[in-house]
Amino acid sequence: MKSFPSLALVTIIGCLGLLPFADPGQSQEDGKPGSHERGKSAGKPRDKGSGPKIANPRISDTVRANIYADNWFQLYLNGNLVAVDSISFIPHNVVSVDILPEYPMSIAVMAKDNADPDTGLEYDDTNLGDGGFILKFGDGTVTNASWKAKSFFHGPIGGDLRNPKTRHEPIPEDWFEPDFDDSDWADAVEHSEQAVGPKEPFYEHDFAGARWIWTDDLALDNTVIFRTTIASPPDGSPIPRPWPRGKIDESNRADKAK
Ligand SMILES: [Ca+2]
Ligand SMILES: [Ca+2]
Numbered sequence: 579m580k581s582f583p584s585l586a587l588v589t590i591i592g593c594l595g596l597l598p599f600a601d602p603g604q605s606q607e608d609g610k611p612g613s614h615e616r617g618k619s620a621g622k623p624r625d626k627g628s629g630p631k632i633a634n635p636r637i638s639d640t641v642r643a644n645i646y647a648d649n650w651f652q653l654y655l656n657g658n659l660v661a662v663d664s665i666s667f668i669p670h671n672v673v674s675v676d677i678l679p680e681y682p683m684s685i686a687v688m689a690k691d692n693a694d695p696d697t698g699l700e701y702d703d704t705n706l707g708d709g710g711f712i713l714k715f716g717d718g719t720v721t722n723a724s725w726k727a728k729s730f731f732h733g734p735i736g737g738d739l740r741n742p743k744t745r746h747e748p749i750p751e752d753w754f755e756p757d758f759d760d761s762d763w764a765d766a767v768e769h770s771e772q773a774v775g776p777k778e779p780f781y782e783h784d785f786a787g788a789r790w791i792w793t794d795d796l797a798l799d800n801t802v803i804f805r806t807t808i809a810s811p812p813d814g815s816p817i818p819r820p821w822p823r824g825k826i827d828e829s830n831r832a833d834k835a836k
Contacts, residue, residue, distance in 0.1 A: 635821040640676040641716030644783045647689045648710040648774060654686040654754035655679075667692050670777040679717055681817050683808040684756035687711065688749075689792075690731075693800035697742040698733025706739060708796040710774035711804065712788050718813030720788035725806040727766035727791065729799035737798060753803055760805045766791035 645653060645661060648670060653661040655677060665671050691709035692700045700707040713721045733744030752758050768789040773796060793799040810817050 632822055633819065635678055635818075637676065639818060639821070640678050642784075643673075643675050643677045643713070643715050644785060645673045645675075645713045646670070646711070646776060646780050646783075646785070648708070648776070649690060649692040651687055651689045651711060653713075654684075656684045657686075657755050659754075670779065672779040672783045674783060677715065678821060678823075679715070679808075679811070679818065680820065680823075681808060681810050682756075683719070685713075685719070685725075685804075685806050685808065686754035686758070687713070687804040688753070689802050689804065691800040693731070693733070695731070695746070696744060698731075698735075698744045698798065698800055699739065699742055703742070706734070706737065706797055708774070709792050709800065709802065710769060710776070710790050710796060711792060711802070712774075712776075712780075712785055712790050714785045714788040717808075717811040717815060718787075719808050720785075720812070721766070721791045721804070722789040723765050723768050723791070725766040725791060725804050726760045726763040727793050727802055727804050728760070728763045729793045729795070729802050731801035732795075732799055734798070749801075749803070753805075756807070758805070763805070764793070766804055767794045769796055 643653075643661065645651060645663075647663055649668065650663045650666050651661075651673075652659065652663070660677055661673055661675050663671070663673055689709060689711045691707050693707060694700065694703060697703045699705060711721065713719070730747045730749050731744065732746075734742030735745060750758065769792055771790060774790045776790075791804065793802055
């Protein structure tokens, strides 16, 4: 057999530890040093500065956020944009993302029913659509009537489909900031699941304990902003340590906008 000498040579070299086996210092998942080794000289030495050692959050420190809007939303936490509905209109969908909560946690949501700006109607001005919003975080945060709600786009006024008129109010540029003054806003109004009529994805995610909210008018209020502040984890979990968060992009902050 011609192959025997080659096989024997490989076996001998392997026994001598000369073959390039994987570095045992690397994790099995991605070949990168384990997170406990970050900052140490795993692999090639690299000068990363001599700053103080800080604890970093892990994925286990995040909670899941499930959000459903009829028809669209954007969500800010403590003034930072963290989620935008990926589908403007239909099909209705659940946005499910991991968030790193910090408390007090300011939550600001802009939700929009699909409605033509001039008529308040949808489907080429043939139909009067209705809205609805629901949210649940893994820390126990849920939507309910304790949230504030204000409509900025109403119509068709009086539900008049033959001669539809609308009413718009300018949206404050700092509506998502934690210190925005919503003290004169009305409380959100809870609506029944039957009234909102959520589609299938809603039932495939955890919204237990959360309530559907909007203003008092599901049909005619088309752009609604919701706000609340969560002082501590509603499920009783301890307040997490202040994790380093960094600053990726502040262009979405009203005070930084040009
Ligand atoms: Ca509507
Ligand atoms: Ca709708």
